[in-house]
Amino acid sequence: MHLKRIRASNFxxxxxxxVAPSLDWELAPGLNILVGENDSGKTSVIDAIRYxxxxxxxxxxxxxxxDFHITGTTRAxxxxxxxxxxxxxxxxxxxVLEWMTHxxxxSHSLIVFLQARWVPPKANKRGRVEAITCSGPNGTGPEIGxxxxxxxxxTYLRPxxxxxxxxxxxRQSRLSQILGAHKRIDGQEQNDFDLAAPATVPSNLVGLMAFAQHHLGEHQVIRDVQDDIxxxxxxxFAFAGDALSSRIQIAPELGLQPILERFELALLPSSTIDPGERCIRGLGYNNALFMATExxxxxxxxxxxxxxxxxPEAxxxxxxxxxxxxxxxxxxxxAEPDSRPVQIIMTTHxxxxxxxxxxxxxxLVNRARLFSLAHGKTKLLKSDYEFLRRFIDATKANLFFARGVAIVEGPAEALLLPALAAASGYSFNEYGISCVNVGGVGLYHYARILQPIDGSAIPIPVACITDRDIVPNEATYISPPKNNRKRFEKDYTPEEVEALVKTKVDRAQGGSTIVCVSNNWTLEFDLALHGCAQLMHDAIHLAKKADSRGERLTEEDEKKTLVDAGERWKELSNAGHSPVELxxxxxxxxxxxEASKAITAQYAAHLISTGDYGKGDELFNKLPPYLQQALRHLTGRAKP
Known part of the structure; x- marks a missing residue:
């Protein structure tokens, strides 16, 4: 038996x-993991099942x-x-035959329907909640027995x-409940202690307690204290003709449940401490022990x-x-022999x-809407699932908890884009945006994660940022390809360029996901072309110097290198080059x-933070149009 579906309205x-979405979630019989940012509705799903x-x-x-949904000042x-x-x-x-739904x-199912009504307070009367749980669709069957x-x-493990x-x-400890339900507990409630043969050790738990009770009661120390009292x-204290007497014993009754309630479960000390000593262990391993017991x-x-x-990560x-x-x-x-599968529903951050x-x-839970990422629910292909299972890591998994996701193809973009956004007034940190570096071959696998197959849009903006990779004719230091492949602008007609960009866009765009293709060549080139030429010139100059020394420059070296970069920039910018040539x-x-892209990005991010290369709208307007488009989409800020 497993939970197939949970629905809720006004909960x-x-x-x-x-106005607000209701809950209607179909579950897998195995593992179900609810992810999403805080206050998105994950705990409400768990509590709906509990209630x-x-x-x-x-x-x-x-x-x-x-517990009744409220919109504005109106409560359901x-x-x-x-x-x-x-x-x-x-x-x-x-x-449960009489409660079954045919x-x-x-097929047959067991439908459990909880209906509740909120009665607001009136004069001299407190508000109250009236609830009833019945069976059948919409509670049309008999009341649950x-x-x-x-x-x-x-089974519920709270956060x-x-x-x-x-x-x-x-009393009623969780461990006693678990022990009492274990398959090996059958028969242990029988008292097999034989008072006529008190030296014989019983086999059952109740018998063992009776055995201990008897022999402890016969111990001279216990008897002496008992007689003294x-x-x-x-x-x-007794009046004439009355007698008062007491007995010292372990438990007042020889039942299985009171015996189980006296057990505790604790981790043994670490290997450097004697196993017989009591030792407080950390919260983490005690949590693991508790989960194992359940x-x-x-x-x-x-x-x-x-x-x-x-x-469960607590x-x-x-x-x-x-x-x-x-x-x-x-x-x-x-996976274990002689065990049944356990349906697991968990939330995690x-x-x-x-x-x-x-x-x-x-x-994924977002603003009380649930979006399953199961097979057949997203635009991910089977090969995408296999790829992502191998290559997604904790850094990339941030996308499941973000309010917006920038997917980039290299460390340079991952380092530089957040710095540009922050200095331009589009801070990823303030807007809850995660920048995910997926490498040169993973973009299209990740792009489809947040795209439902039915064409609906998950309200989490995603911007996939990729290079056009068409070399300008002015880059004469680039050798022509030997296999007659198209590489330079002159090799393409305008229609072919448009088709190339469209192919990149169509491969990943959909729902709340857009693809932003560089306007010319690569991120660094486009920044230099569209307004950040001196920034990129100085950052590359610093990276060249750092690479030649094989280590990061000292603060003093950086100052000297920037002075030298400034002189070279004057010469270069006054040489009469066109913007593309420059x-x-x-x-x-x-x-x-001659310089590393990643180190260049590090230096560029540092230079941006100084404010010397522009900030706010001034810097934003210097960015290539495709980056402006990405930042506006991720933050929801409209074009002025």
């Missing part, structure tokens, strides 16, 4: 589908006024949450959980194998996050976890490998 961030199914920890779940008066469970085995179906195609409720409870506290002994103090119960149980887990360092993610993925597929997951298991000469050292 928290989700509206009724008119309709309840949880195995028997926590008190109640709807409040604030009613809400519903509907969960559809499928693939019940014959025994499960038999136990579909037209002959105990048999159903015990079968469908989900920033106190794993140590959860595994401590106590009774004879010298307690009996002095997975044992989910693996072996007979009821709903559903784990809801918020932020307290875990990145490498441990990756190991936890792999374990959860394996558990969702029942961790790029490390998102990077390690199969993209097909991700669902840009070609500035760019030449990068083509001929």
């Amino acid at each position: 928290r961030a989700f509206g009724d589908g008119t 309709v199914l309840w949880t195995t920890s028997y926590e008190f779940i109640r709807l409040f006024e604030t 008066r009613s809400l519903f949450i509907e969960a559809t469970l499928v693939d019940l085995d014959p025994e499960q179906e038999a136990s 579909e037209a195609d002959g 105990t048999a159903v409720r015990e079968l469908i409870r989900a 920033l959980r106190d794993a140590e506290a959860e595994l401590r002994p106590g 009774n004879d010298n103090y307690l009996n002095k 997975l044992v119960l989910l693996r072996d149980g007979d009821e709903l194998g559903l784990l809801l887990i918020e932020e 307290h875990l360092h990145p490498q441990l996050q990756e190991r936890v993610q792999l374990l959860l993925e394996r558990t969702s597929k029942a 961790s790029p490390s976890l998102a990077a390690g997951a199969d993209i097909a298991s991700l669902t 840009a070609s000469l500035i760019y030449q050292p990068l083509v001929e490998k």
Whole structure:
């Protein structure tokens, strides 16, 4: 049995589908990962499932006024949450037969429908929430009974959980519930202690407790203390003819549940400490222990194998996050023998976890709208999924949590573009934009991640920034290709240039994703051509000097090099070159490998931050048109 679909209307961030979107999410039977920025609706999805199914920890779940969706000052008066469970085995179906829904195609499902009404306060009366949970589509079936409720409870691990506290002994402790549900616990409630043969060690837990109870009670120290209390103090309180006496024992009753509630689970000390010593371990590994314990119960149980887990990365360092993610993925597929698959629904803010997951298991949540990235839901091809599984890393996975994404093809763009944006008043940091460097061959794989197959637009602007790679005729230091391939401007007709650009655009553009192709050749050349000539000249001059020394320049060396660059710039800019010739000469050292593009970008970013090369609108207007287009799209700022 697994959760196939969850719907909700007017619950928290989700509206009724008119002004604000409602919730309607189809889940995979294995691993489902909700990603997105804060306050996008991920926790509301988890809570919707908790409220309709309840949880195995028997926590008190109640709807409040604030659970009803609000727009402006108008709060909804009613809400519903509907969960559809499928693939019940014959025994499960038999136990909840009267609540089952029989579909037209002959299949069966268990639909659980929670409907609630908010009654506002009136004179001398407090506001209240009235709720009822029934079965069937839209709650048309009978009210949910105990048999159903015990079968469908989900296991929930809250965010920033106190794993140590959860595994401590106590009444109705989580560990006692897990132990009590384990398949090996059957029969342990039998008391097989034989008072006639007290030296015989029993096999069952209750028998062992009775054995310990008996022998501890017979211990001379315990008996002496007990007699001291009774004879010298307690009996002095008794009236004539009455007798007061007490008994020291481990537990007041010999039941299995009280015994299980006395157990605790804790990590052993590290290898340098004696295993018998008590030692406080870190929050991260205690969290891992808690998750492992819950997975044992989910693996072996007979009821709903559903784990809801918020932020499994809590307290875990990145490498441990990756190991936890792999374990959860394996558990969702029942990779171990004699185990059942566990359906897992988790939220995360961790790029490390998102990077390690199969993209097909991700669902992006944005402004209370859910966008599945599963196969058949996006424009990604099968080969794209395979490529991304191999090459996406934590840095690139930032795109799942950003408000805008700039996809670039090299380290120079990744270093230089954010600096240009910040100095121009389009700060990536302020707008929540992630700059993702995908290398020279990955752009089109990444570009389609946020493009739904149905043509709808995920409201996250994406700008793919790529080079036109047509060499200007003035770059005479470039050798003609030997195979008669087209390379220079003179080799193309205007129509062919337009077609080349269109091909690049059409390959990746769609939805909220645009492709910005350089207006001429490359990023560095176009910057030099369209208004940032001195900036690129000075940055390349610094990079040449640094490359010749094999190390970064000292502050003093930088000052001297910039003075020299200034003299050379005067000569170059006054030599009568056309703008294209000037840009070609500035760019030449990068083509001929006299300077590194990445180091040039580092120096250019540094020079931009000084403000000496322009800032705000002044700098923005110097940028090539394709970069202006990208920045406006990413930030949502219209052209003045």
